Amino acid sequence: MQSDMSEPNERERYEWDVFIVHSGEDEEKAKGIYDELSKQGIRCVAQFCSEAFTPGKSVFDNIVKLISKSHRTILLLSENSKKSSWINLETILAIEQTQHRGGNNDLVLRILLVDIDEKDVPALRTGVLQNVPALCISFKEQNWVEKVKSSLKERIALPQVLHVGSLAHGLVFNHFTGFVTFMVPRLKLVNLKYHMLLPYSCKTHPSLSGRDDASGIEIVTEKIEAFEEDYQGKSRPFHLTVYTLQKGDEKYRFFADMPNVLTAIYELRERSLMSGVDSRLQLDRFYYTYNKVFNHSKNKDYNETIVMLKYDDQKRTYYQELYDALKASATAAKESPTSGQHKETVIYKRDEVESSGADRASAPEVVIICTENEKLDRELGGDIQTFLENKQVRVSAYAGDVGNETVEWYIVILSKESLRDELVSKQCHDILADSIDRNEVRLVIVLRELNTNEVPETINWVTLLNASEPTYLQNILNTVKGGKIEMEHRLPAGDVATGLTSGYLTNYLRHTLFLRSPRDEGHLDLRERMFKFMRENKITCGLIPKMFVICNKSCTIDQKVAETAMKGLSLDDKRKVESFGELRLPPVYLSSGAQQRRPLYLIPFRYTNSETGKEFCFIAEYCTPLRTLYKMANDLPLAGLHKHEMYAQMERFVSLFQEFTHTPRVKDTIGDFTDVVQLVIHDDVGGQTLMDALEDAFSSVNPKDMLQV
Structure with missing residues (x-):
């Protein structure tokens, strides 16, 4: 009998229709499901089947085989399976398999709960499992088999269900790398915490100053401290706004903000710019992912600085939320300078269990493993060891005991030669098994002359670094010094490009390109600001009336635009790009809770070609969300973005940008981005110079559209 669970072509593609994952204690339930589905012609496989595990192959290899050769994977979820850290591995591999299959990202994984009281379901579906589709059944129901079949047939897109979300995840890391990492060090200098206000509606306020008559709470701006940081190839202004909250005789000084990136979520929903938000x-x-970021030991320098306040803004005001948090903090400080937290806040903490200082001083932190059969692998291992030891990281030889509590990380050099080395393969599997038992990943793979698609599926979900990249040693250091990584953090991040694209357009470009300057500065739109710059600086060669956003395919930003444009050119090249020093277009100003009246500048450049006689000015800057992708893939292992997925996310960002800006709804409600901004795709990975990429973009400009004064 043929199953109607999958299409005929899908049935031919897979050896099994369903792989049933379960704990040993739930085997009888799993067998019940196996038997009934098999009667319906559905080809099932489970750990208890004789054909499931190939003799001589590792557990990892067998699990990968079962997931990859099955159309669907069912996780039989219970208290028993929740206790098994191996379930995390199978969840990760099932979601990874969804991505590897390509197409429409049809989710492989399903969750099944059998004879579980509905009130107990939320406690089981925590963390990684909370958004994966789940079906509750009882064997006493006559139609439970039909329910399972229906669930298996349903097509569900991967970005809808990943715990990180396709929208919120990108926004978290965009905010973290572009705001928090700059602001927190400043706050520590003035002994202030960062109170992050998270309203359910995601509607933010330009300023927190004002009075709440119902509660008698008043907030006033005390001072604004301006500073600048080099960011993505240009100087970026920041405004640190310090507030004072007063209620009766009580008075509190504080720093707070509603993350501006939340505006993207609010705007997408309110303006119906994206369905299903x-x-x-x-x-x-957003809250869940940020909590993971703040609790990670890699971010211990921010200890006790971040306070997250999630609240229902239909029932409570931010005045009340801040007052309760500030009062609780002040009370706790009086009772004990080192303890006390407001119940509605989350302050990230360092890992609770650490070795003593004496033990850590004498014990190795890192073990490097490579095949003894290849000289180049041994030399690479020596280079890594020398670099790490120079950075005060302890390195020792592998003693064969992966259960050694003092070893924090294992670095394995993988090459074509080591893939044939059975000893290296066994060591990798032993380390992975130990990692899974601990529910934390302690393995870094360094590739030597090996592509990511040659890496066995059993290990391609851990941290992969390529020795051919100039920064690989620093990336190793960042990983091993970052502390442990929970299994959950190795889940693929999904479609983070959606959050990065929507945030970039609604939170930054919309303001930079469509806001007018203040009335006392002429109330100028973008073209008028361009004309003013040209007149004041006697620019007669013309200016292209749009902004060029440079997208490096590598997602890196090493130098400023003018410097990079001249890089790679021969000495006799007649082309030149130069900046105007500190000169900028007249700014527009953006106010958001923590940053009052922050100026947004555009940077002009001059292009000349002495051979053709061409000369004109243009506006350009790097695409900052791509730098966030790079940081996620290289410096933030808990972000869940594998390095080999970074380039695909970059391409998706470009595609979504074009799609979003050409949408009629966007043009009608926000503005016509296509008139004022153009992406410059710079293939720096393939060796293209930025000058050539810019000239490709310039060629689409009609000379008649050039601004002249």
Whole structure:
């Protein structure tokens, strides 16, 4: 009998229709499901089947085989399976398999709960499993088999269900790398915490100053401290706004903000710019992901600086939320300078269990493993060891005991030669097994002359670094010094490009390109600001009336635009790009809770070609969300973005940018981005010079559109 669970072509593609994952204690339930589905012609496989595990192959290889050769993977979820850290591995591999299959990202994984009381379901579906589709059944129901079959047939897109979300995840890391990492060090200098206000609606306020008559709470701006940081090839202004909250005789000094990136969620929903945006769900994901960021030991320098305040802004005001948090903090400080937290806040903490200082001083932190059969692998291992030891990281030889509590990380050099080395393969599997038992990943793979698609599926979900990249040693250091990584953090991040694209357009470009300058500065739109710059600086060669956004395919930003444009040119090249020093277009100003009246500048450049006689000015800057992708893939292992996925996310960002800006709804409600901004795709990975990429973009400009004064 043929199953109607999958299409005929899908049935031919897979050896099994369903792989049933379960704990040993739940085997009888799993067998019940196996038997009934098999009667329906559905080809099932499970750990208890004789054909499931190939003799001589590792557990990892067998699990990968079962998932990759099955159309669907069912996780039989229970208290028993929740206790098994191996379930995390199978969840990760099932979601990874979804991405590897390509197409429409049809989710492989399903969750099945058998004879579980509905009130107990939320406690089981925590963390990584909370957004994966789940079906509750009882064997006493007559139609439970039909329910399971229906669930298996349903097509569900991967970005809808990853715990990180396709929207919120990108926004978290964009905010973290572009704001928090700059602001927190400043706050520590003035002994202030960062109170992050997270309203359910995701609607933010330009300023927190004002009075709440119902509660009698008043907030006033005390001072604004301006500073600048080099960011993505240009100087970026920041405004640190310090507030004072007063209620009666009580007075508190504080720093707070509603993350501006939340505006993207609010705008997408309110303006119907993207279907299916649930602001509460996205806020929960935003909160969940940020909590993971702040609790990671890699971010211990921010200890006790971040306070997250999630609240229902339909029932409570931010005045009340801040007052309760500030009062609780002040009370706790009086009772004990080192303890006390407001119940509605989350302050990230360092890992609770650490070795003593004496033990850590004498014990190795890192072990390097490579094949003894290849000289180049041994030399690479020596280079890594020398670099790490120079950075005060302890390195020792592998003693064969992966259970050694003192070893924090194992670095394995993988090459074509080591793939044939059975000893290296066994060591990798032993380390992975130990990692899974601990529910934390302690393995870094360094590739030597090996492509990521040659890496066995059993290990391609851990941190992969390529020795051919100039920064690989620093990336190793960042990983091993970052502390442990929970299994959950190795889940693929999904479609983070959606959040990065929507945030970039609605939170930055929309303001930079469509806001007018203040009335006392002429109330100028973008073209008028360009004309003013040309007149004041006597620019007569013309200016292209749009902004060029440079997208490096490598997602890196090493130098400023003018410097990079001249890089790679021969000495006799007649082309030149130069900046105007500190000169900028007249700014527009953006106010958001923590940053009042922050100026947004555009940077002009001059292009000349002495051979053709061409000369004109243009506006350009790097695409900052791509730098966030790079940081996620290289410096932030808990972001869940594998390095080999970074380039695909970059291409998706470009595609979404074009799609979003050409949408009629966007043009009608926000503005016509296609008139004022153009992407410059710079293939620096393939060796293209930025000058050539810019000239390709310039060629699409009609000379008649050039601004002249």
